[in-house]
Amino acid sequence: MTSTISASTALLTDHYELTMLQAALRSGAAHRRSVFEVFARRLPDGRRFGVVAGTGRFLEALKEFRFTEAEIDDLRRRAVVDEPTLEWLADYRFSGDIHGYAEGECYFPGSPLVVVESTFAEGVILETLILSILNHDSAVAAAASRMVLAADGRPCIEMGSRRTHEEAAVAAARAAYITGFAASSNLEAGRRYDVPTTGTSAHAFTLLHDDERAAFTAQVDSLGKDTTLLVDTYDVKNAVKIAVEVAGPELGGVRLDSGDLLVQAREVREQLDSLGATGTKIVVTSDLDEYAIAALAAGPVDAYGVGTSLVTGSGAPTAGMVYKLVQHAGDDGQMIDVAKKSKDKISVGGRKWALRRRNAQGVAEAEIIGIGEQPVDDGDDRALLVPLVRNGEVVAPTDAASARAVYERSRAELPAKARQMSRGEPVIPTRYEGPGMGGVTQR
């Protein structure tokens, strides 16, 4: 057992990918050209749209997907695969092409989010890494996007680190930032992804001091009058009074973390105004989700801190994306479309293209998916697949700021009902077009 995290991402992989590799190397099929696609059969229950997040993290992880001596030794020790397979893995470096939706792009059922073109061997072993990252980050992004919409311009702050795996927390902060969150509490997200971080104090700080006045004085002395004081440790009304006495009317903000937030926010606003602290902001942070945020729209709230429901995808903690072989070369080198025959799961063989069809006003009308030759862009349709990896080299941006810009543009294109919090159908239908697919519509 080792306690440190290896720099290699190669073992973030399911055992069966390597046994398939072993068997396919032996049968020779491993070297067949293949196309794998990532897609979601449906959006999480009731969601109006999905948001692709994690692509940039995947591309960075792909650079570290190498079977170094440490990984090979471990696979040998545990007899996971045979020596010819270990030899192949030791030389592994993804050398194929990957296209996909730009990170931050909105998506719909069936959207071909990532298209991996390589030999079977090179592509099959990426399944778990790519799905883990996209399923997690996209689930958080989908929830976060709804919270930002519900907040309707008021800033949202991500503070859910403590409610999820310590590394998932960093990725969640990044995903939330992509969909418009203003900041995160997570310091590692600040370092690693340039997400702005923020925070002032917890109840423990107040409890540590002899009384609330001593705590507030200590905080203002050190962090300045612009700080946010937590006012619900004992009695809110008394705390607000002390807070303004200590910091003066220049006090930056007060935070409420319990109780009936709408009622309290109104009372606190009135009290602050009566004390002359008309510029002091009210931050609320107690178990919020998109519905609670929407319910607080009528209140004098200046910012929302969101924790548990954000990092757990607000009821949908995984995005349900799958990674499927859709095409491979036969013995004659000709590409063959393939799909599992399943009554309960929709799978369409063949390499896909995808367009966002827009009306004359630029509003999205449909997700158009086809196989074969992609139609020429007529100006209203927007091609969705962009190059991510070419001959093994990452060619797309991987930073959160780029994805945030993509999201903002993509979301702005969606019909107005994308803002609805109620459960319902995807905001645009998915339509399959082109040879052999004409007319199939999925909602």
Added chain:
Amino acid sequence: MTSTISASTALLTDHYELTMLQAALRSGAAHRRSVFEVFARRLPDGRRFGVVAGTGRFLEALKEFRFTEAEIDDLRRRAVVDEPTLEWLADYRFSGDIHGYAEGECYFPGSPLVVVESTFAEGVILETLILSILNHDSAVAAAASRMVLAADGRPCIEMGSRRTHEEAAVAAARAAYITGFAASSNLEAGRRYDVPTTGTSAHAFTLLHDDERAAFTAQVDSLGKDTTLLVDTYDVKNAVKIAVEVAGPELGGVRLDSGDLLVQAREVREQLDSLGATGTKIVVTSDLDEYAIAALAAGPVDAYGVGTSLVTGSGAPTAGMVYKLVQHAGDDGQMIDVAKKSKDKISVGGRKWALRRRNAQGVAEAEIIGIGEQPVDDGDDRALLVPLVRNGEVVAPTDAASARAVYERSRAELPAKARQMSRGEPVIPTRYEGPGMGGVTQR
């Protein structure tokens, strides 16, 4: 932005912990002796017991909780805290004591799962790291324990990596192993935590070959007759026939990943037996949770593969544990019990002890929690707090195998109704005893 994961865990921390530290260093309160406790106010809705998981991972992460030059530089660049605070952090090394429930122990509402004793400064900055790890791992362990109980002796295999963050996946495999899962698909969990790993092939392997017979032949050639063949890519009945033709009656197993599993398992069992493959096992793997596993008890199923519902805590993706200051020294050095005054949240000040009260047959009857002097063990009561860290040194085992043994013993002590899958009350009540707490019972 950097793409690699730092070996230091120090920034897996919320911003406000460092601003509190800064303010408390300035006020002088930072050096007060303090006690912080981790507990859960309630179990996830309807669960009969919780399982502490992650303690070992936390202890390993604590060893790496250092603010090296890289962390200090980043905090300075982003102006998170002032120079005196950075100087203090550069020298930081936890030097206090930590007691807690042994990893794998069952727990109940209010159980003092981790008790951190140190200065305020040393303890306050551990909040996020400890909660992230315990909340995630314990949520998975609680779900996993129910699945193992539902499987009633048949092996469960963890295969949910693709449905959760890539590092959370490794931790989830470890948590599942602690509660009795037989194996995981996750290779990194095998390397890092010695969790047995397993896997054979996916639909992609079948689709890659020209037909099912070619795929099965390739797999058996390479992995042996003892392998498990996936038989639901096209037509199950035909696939089972081909599978036994290819491997003979010594075929290790067949896997079903779609459709009505109970009906199919019965049909496949009958078919296998009729072909003489009476020892061939049936593995089922399609969207299982504890209820689906229980429903399959009547079927001829030999093993369960569980994915999404395991890694997402089967409806409860976080354990809801909190980290609270319960005691600190005053100016005179005397320890003072503290708790936030909240109408809606139960918090009890003071350093706790905890006993599992057992009847003469050794069956657990109550979780007894108190403050002050811990009663002398009378033979039936079992003390639950064990030393984890002494003067900054980790003194408890941190491996998954030790936690698995603890869980097995602890679970065996619980009343029989702990096996019930239905929603209900915790299987034993939490009772507060001792000075000032007598008679309070929480269920």
